[in-house]
Amino acid sequence: MRSSKKIKMLALLMLVALLAVACSPAATTETPAETAPSAEEAETEPEEMAEETPATPLWTKELRQAIAAAIDREVIVDRVFEGRNTPAYGMVPPSYPYATEPFQDKYGTRDLEMAKQLLQDAGYSEDNPFVFDLWYPPEHYGTTTADVMQVIKEQLEETGMMVVNLQSQNWAEYVDGFVAGEAPFFMLGWFPDFTDPDNWLTPFASCLQSPDNGVNYCNEEMDALLMEAATSVDPAKREELYQQIGELYAEDVPTIPLFWEPEYITFRTGIEGVAIGGSFEFNYNVLSFTEDAAPASGDFDTIIIGTTDEVNSLDADDAYATHDWEIIKNTGMALMGYTPGTTELIPAAAAAFPEVSDDGLTYTFTLKDGLAFADGTPLTAEDYVYSWDRLNALEGQVSGLVQVYVESVEAPDAATVVYHLKSPIGFFSALAATAPFVAVNPNTFAMDAINSYPDTLDGIGPYRMVSNVPGEQLVLEANPFYTGEDAAKIKNVIIKYFADPTTMGNAVEKGEIDIAWRTLGPVESTRLSGIEGLTVQKVDAPSLRYMVFNHTYVLDSAE
Amino acid sequence: MSSSLKKFLVTRILLTIPMILIMITLVFFIMRVLPGDPIRSQLGPRVSEEQADRLRERLGLNEPILVQYGNYLKDMLTLDFGNALTRGERPIREELGERLPATLELTIPAMLFASVFGVGLGALAAKNRKKASDYGIRLFSIFIYSIPIFFLGLIFQIVFGVRLDMLPLSGRMDPILLTTFESKTNFYILDSILTQNWAALKSTLQHLIMPSITLGLSLMGVFIRLTRVNMIEMIKSDFITAGRARGISENRLVYKHSLLNTFIPILTLIGLQTAMLIAGAVLTETTFSWPGMGRYLVDRIALRDYTAVQSTIAVFAFFVAFISLVMDILYALIDPRIRY
Numbered sequence: 001m002r003s004s005k006k007i008k009m010l011a012l013l014m015l016v017a018l019l020a021v022a023c024s025p026a027a028t029t030e031t032p033a034e035t036a037p038s039a040e041e042a043e044t045e046p047e048e049m050a051e052e053t054p055a056t057p058l059w060t061k062e063l064r065q066a067i068a069a070a071i072d073r074e075v076i077v078d079r080v081f082e083g084r085n086t087p088a089y090g091m092v093p094p095s096y097p098y099a100t101e102p103f104q105d106k107y108g109t110r111d112l113e114m115a116k117q118l119l120q121d122a123g124y125s126e127d128n129p130f131v132f133d134l135w136y137p138p139e140h141y142g143t144t145t146a147d148v149m150q151v152i153k154e155q156l157e158e159t160g161m162m163v164v165n166l167q168s169q170n171w172a173e174y175v176d177g178f179v180a181g182e183a184p185f186f187m188l189g190w191f192p193d194f195t196d197p198d199n200w201l202t203p204f205a206s207c208l209q210s211p212d213n214g215v216n217y218c219n220e221e222m223d224a225l226l227m228e229a230a231t232s233v234d235p236a237k238r239e240e241l242y243q244q245i246g247e248l249y250a251e252d253v254p255t256i257p258l259f260w261e262p263e264y265i266t267f268r269t270g271i272e273g274v275a276i277g278g279s280f281e282f283n284y285n286v287l288s289f290t291e292d293a294a295p296a297s298g299d300f301d302t303i304i305i306g307t308t309d310e311v312n313s314l315d316a317d318d319a320y321a322t323h324d325w326e327i328i329k330n331t332g333m334a335l336m337g338y339t340p341g342t343t344e345l346i347p348a349a350a351a352a353f354p355e356v357s358d359d360g361l362t363y364t365f366t367l368k369d370g371l372a373f374a375d376g377t378p379l380t381a382e383d384y385v386y387s388w389d390r391l392n393a394l395e396g397q398v399s400g401l402v403q404v405y406v407e408s409v410e411a412p413d414a415a416t417v418v419y420h421l422k423s424p425i426g427f428f429s430a431l432a433a434t435a436p437f438v439a440v441n442p443n444t445f446a447m448d449a450i451n452s453y454p455d456t457l458d459g460i461g462p463y464r465m466v467s468n469v470p471g472e473q474l475v476l477e478a479n480p481f482y483t484g485e486d487a488a489k490i491k492n493v494i495i496k497y498f499a500d501p502t503t504m505g506n507a508v509e510k511g512e513i514d515i516a517w518r519t520l521g522p523v524e525s526t527r528l529s530g531i532e533g534l535t536v537q538k539v540d541a542p543s544l545r546y547m548v549f550n551h552t553y554v555l556d557s558a559e
Numbered sequence: 560m561s562s563s564l565k566k567f568l569v570t571r572i573l574l575t576i577p578m579i580l581i582m583i584t585l586v587f588f589i590m591r592v593l594p595g596d597p598i599r600s601q602l603g604p605r606v607s608e609e610q611a612d613r614l615r616e617r618l619g620l621n622e623p624i625l626v627q628y629g630n631y632l633k634d635m636l637t638l639d640f641g642n643a644l645t646r647g648e649r650p651i652r653e654e655l656g657e658r659l660p661a662t663l664e665l666t667i668p669a670m671l672f673a674s675v676f677g678v679g680l681g682a683l684a685a686k687n688r689k690k691a692s693d694y695g696i697r698l699f700s701i702f703i704y705s706i707p708i709f710f711l712g713l714i715f716q717i718v719f720g721v722r723l724d725m726l727p728l729s730g731r732m733d734p735i736l737l738t739t740f741e742s743k744t745n746f747y748i749l750d751s752i753l754t755q756n757w758a759a760l761k762s763t764l765q766h767l768i769m770p771s772i773t774l775g776l777s778l779m780g781v782f783i784r785l786t787r788v789n790m791i792e793m794i795k796s797d798f799i800t801a802g803r804a805r806g807i808s809e810n811r812l813v814y815k816h817s818l819l820n821t822f823i824p825i826l827t828l829i830g831l832q833t834a835m836l837i838a839g840a841v842l843t844e845t846t847f848s849w850p851g852m853g854r855y856l857v858d859r860i861a862l863r864d865y866t867a868v869q870s871t872i873a874v875f876a877f878f879v880a881f882i883s884l885v886m887d888i889l890y891a892l893i894d895p896r897i898r899y
Binding site: 170171172173175176177178179188209211212213214297298299302304310311312313314320321395397399400450452453466467469470471472473475492494496497498499500502503504506507509510512 | 593594595596599600601602603604605606607608610613614617645646647648649654657658713716717720721724727728729730731732734735737738844845846847848849850854855858861862863
């Protein structure tokens with residue numbers, strides 16, 4: 001009797017809970033199109049702004065320039081990072097082709113007077129300051145973010161005519177918010193897909209792509225320049241165009257580059273070949289032990305690399321994360337590649353640079369002789385057609401990266417792959433160095449489903465993956481069918497997964513792992529750099545932190 | 560088994576079902592009310608809204624929420640759990656099949672360590688009440704109870720792992736041994752015994768020492784204090800005085816008669832501490848890079864992997880419910896006065 005009463009009560013409770021949640025705001029999968037600024041922003045706005053028509057965007061060019069002029073990157077880097085990071089005066093990494101520093105040219109390291117003048121021109125004064133919210137994610141880009149934001153707030157408020165309200169939100173919420181256009185001014189990080197300036201400018205400054213990053217910037221002149229630079233195949237022409245784009249960027253300020261965040265790789269004495277450059281590729285095959293090394297495994301044929309990353313997907317037609325690409329590219333080979341440690345493009349699976357048709361729409365790659373998957377299956381041009389068809393059929397996470405540019409792929413003969421593009425692009429060779437240009441092994445990757453956790457990964461690269469215990473370790477061994485001159489020097493590689501950077505730091509100090517790779521963090525790296533027997537190498541990662549203006553942000557006139 | 564006990568058991572098991580149902584329902588809706596979604600949490604702004612929508616479509620996130628809930632319940636009833644929404648969208652049954660054994664292999668020794676040594680030290684303190692050892696034990700219990708678990712773990716790592724080089728720092732087994740280790744059940748101790756792989760067994764046990772002691776210590780404080788208080792009550796009780804008058808040795812009086820009679824509150828505590836154990840496992844697993852359910856849960860909450868979080872919580876809920884059921888049965892077995 002008693003128990004049946006209890007059950008009834010529980011059922012009732014459940015019903016109430018269900019109703020309560022069902023009546024709550026809509027599911028998060030919906031993305032509202034309108035912007036919805038918070039109430040206090042509207043209240044704190046100066047009067048003349050509030051009187052304007054609601055359709056007028058908050059950000060005028062003067063205001064954007066004033067903020068760009070008032071920020072002092074050197075001070076941010078010194079105060080928050082003790083000089084470890086590098087100030088960014090342009091959106092394109094300095095190690096990339098056609099990189100310029102337009103913000104340095106226009107604003108110097110800082111021009112407070114210019115900022116004040118611009119604010120005055122915009123009608124602001126000390127009694128009537130410009131008030132706005134600055135949003136940031138406190139955890140996603142490391143714990144230093146809050147300090148950086150504080151310094152920026154101080155620098156902007158030093159003009160005496162700005163009041164910055166710092167607002168923070170956890171990452172999941174934050175992304176939803178800025179994509180929906182809810183934040184007026186916010187901080188983001190960018191990491192490239194391929195080594196071309198286009199990948200650093202078009203996503204933020206083109207009418208088509210900038211809404212995806214919450215920038216909502218659209219300027220016809222900029223669009224035309226970006227398009228011309230992207231489609232031009234003449235290096236001299238591109239150089240000139242990116243110079244112009246840089247100048248317009250600093251003038252119009254779609255976003256403000258802040259600084260480059262380095263990564264650190266720590267390894268034990270006796271390891272050679274650690275070279276990670278601007279392409280941010282870590283080639284395991286060039287690693288080697290010196291004679292006096294003390295391998296963590298106790299075996300000169302095995303090297304152990306620690307990481308705090310996790311595998312998301314090892315399917316080249318789906319994977320879209322740095323660590324996944326690292327594994328895919330060490331076990332596979334894209335059509336193009338990089339000289340280890342540099343951004344210099346070289347043919348990888350291709351025998352030479354592609355032949356480009358006069359209209360720039362057709363790229364023809366000839367494959368190297370004798371390439372074979374690690375299970376012995378010879379590689380043919382058909383495998384690239386298969387991968388392309390599969391990418392389209394499965395619509396994995398990375399598919400958009402290729403689909404934007406490529407129209408079709410064909411294999412006129414076993415050694416020739418032809419890519420037909422939607423429009424001519426000057427950086428297709430760099431794009432062909434990304435993971436989706438690694439041909440998948442048809443024996444492992446069927447046409448009908450994404451295989452994110454294959455048992456083995458038998459690609460055409462110097463290594464093959466032989467096992468993967470999620471959260472523990474992933475094991476690679478030398479590909480027996482690899483014929484390239486850069487065959488693996490160390491036969492076995494074990495990737496050991498850590499949940500915590502401090503534990504990983506302790507592990508490399510103790511010698512449980514040979515190399516501690518992403519992401520050790522500056523604090524742990526600094527500690528380890530003082531320990532004998534360890535080398536801490538700063539990697540100039542193309543990892544940018546920048547501020548974004550939401551160009552279509554309007555204040556809610558209803559408030 | 561008496562019929563009344565049978566009736567009690569059936570009722571309790573039936574009650575567990577709505578409890579878990581409420582739990583997973585709440586988790587289902589809370590996860591969806593939380594801002595953020597699996598696509599954006601994983602990829603940020605790297606994919607266009609259009610592509611993000613296609614990905615959501617593929618994961619079934621565009622369905623009405625009640626339809627999703629219905630599908631989810633169906634998955635749960637068939638114990639299928641469906642697929643994860645992030646990190647490769649693997650079947651959750653497969654993922655939990657890897658993670659749950661790791662967590663059990665960590666928490667069971669930790670619980671044993673905490674209860675055996677906790678009760679033992681508590682009894683010792685009670686026997687030597689107001690002597691130096693009592694004060695020492697009490698101080699110790701407060702100390703380990705208040706120290707944050709990850710901090711304790713880090714100290715152990717630095718002292719026993721790095722400085723003294725006695726124990727491995729992280730993971731469940733030596734990486735080299737693991738490359739050839741055949742694991743059928745994912746319980747490494749069991750597997751290494753079954754395959755008579757003694758090197759693997761030794762390595763597994765070595766890897767288990769620091770994390771399980773860290774987790775065990777953090778739970779032990781409460782055991783010490785509870786046992787001590789109850790034992791002191793018990794030692795003062797009439798039947799012990801009577802026993803003492805009849806010349807029964809003090810050790811026998813304390814460790815047999817008193818201790819046995821304090822087991823009811825201790826069992827209750829074990830039931831309650833199971834929930835704490837899981838909370839502790841989250842931190843221990845992170846500190847020691849232990850590939851268990853706690854680390855999995857934290858990772859997937861951040862990624863808004865709805866199905867993975869729901870299923871993990873359901874398993875945890877089931878686990879806690881099961882332990883408390885076992886405790887209720889044990890009451891009856893230990894204390895002849897308790898009848899159901």
